[in-house]
Amino acid sequence: xxxxxTIEVVRTSFMRRAIALSVENVRAGRGGPFGAVIVKDGxxxxxxxxxxxxxxxxxxxxxxxxxRQACRVLGHFHLTGCEIYASCEPCPMCLGAxxxxxxxxxxxxxxxxxxxxxxxxxxxxYQELAAPLGARGVPMEQLLREEALLAFEEWKRNxxxxxx
Numbered sequence: 001x002x003x004x005x006t007i008e009v010v011r012t013s014f015m016r017r018a019i020a021l022s023v024e025n026v027r028a029g030r031g032g033p034f035g036a037v038i039v040k041d042g043x044x045x046x047x048x049x050x051x052x053x054x055x056x057x058x059x060x061x062x063x064x065x066x067x068r069q070a071c072r073v074l075g076h077f078h079l080t081g082c083e084i085y086a087s088c089e090p091c092p093m094c095l096g097a098x099x100x101x102x103x104x105x106x107x108x109x110x111x112x113x114x115x116x117x118x119x120x121x122x123x124x125x126y127q128e129l130a131a132p133l134g135a136r137g138v139p140m141e142q143l144l145r146e147e148a149l150l151a152f153e154e155w156k157r158n159x160x161x162x163x164x
Contacts, residue, residue: 011107014039014085017047019109022062022087025049032120034062036086038070038079038103045082046070062086063094067101077164078102088115091122092129100164 014037021035032050039045048065052058063086071077079101088110090098098106112122124137133140155161 010042011085014044014083015087015107015109017044018062018085018087021047021049025062030054031060033118034087036062036066036084038066038082038084040070040074040079040082045073059093061091061094063090064097067097067103071101080104083107088112088120091115091120092125 018035018037021037022033023035025031025035026033030049030051031053034050036048037044037046046066046069048062048067048069050062051060051065063084066084067079070079070082080103082101082103083105084098084103084107086094086106086108089108089112090106091112115121116123128136128138133142
């Protein structure tokens with residue numbers, strides 16, 4: 001087998017694990033049909049399933065659960081050198097977390113269209129992000145900007161700050 005073929009076999013095994021987690025999660029009644037694994041140096045370092053309903057936490061998506069676990073395992077908030085395998089294309093929140101965590105690559109099974117057909121439609125969030133503040137479904141209003149800038153000024157002056 002060529003090196004490319006070997007890599008593909010390994011990647012499919014990680015994706016199959018993410019998919020198996022999603023199916024197991026539904027069967028166990030813990031949450032939605034989503035699973036994710038995070039891989040570093042050829043091995044799984046974290047796994048996550050959707051726990052939104054069982055944990056009463058709207059941020060407990062499979063990718064978020066896996067990212068939190070991987071950060072604990074590595075002792076750092078950056079996951080550079082890691083890849084995430086998700087049973088479905090990440091939603092806007094999870095995609096944001098993936099970028100903030102600096103994961104190297106994302107592999108996914110189902111698409112956001114597949115998720116929408118199963119009742120998990122995030123398209124409106126993508127539209128909200130593109131809409132002007134005044135046109136969003138959740139009213140947004142800026143208050144006390146000048147006072148809020150104090151924290152940023154303090155941050156910039158702090159030479160011991162940890163850069164994101």
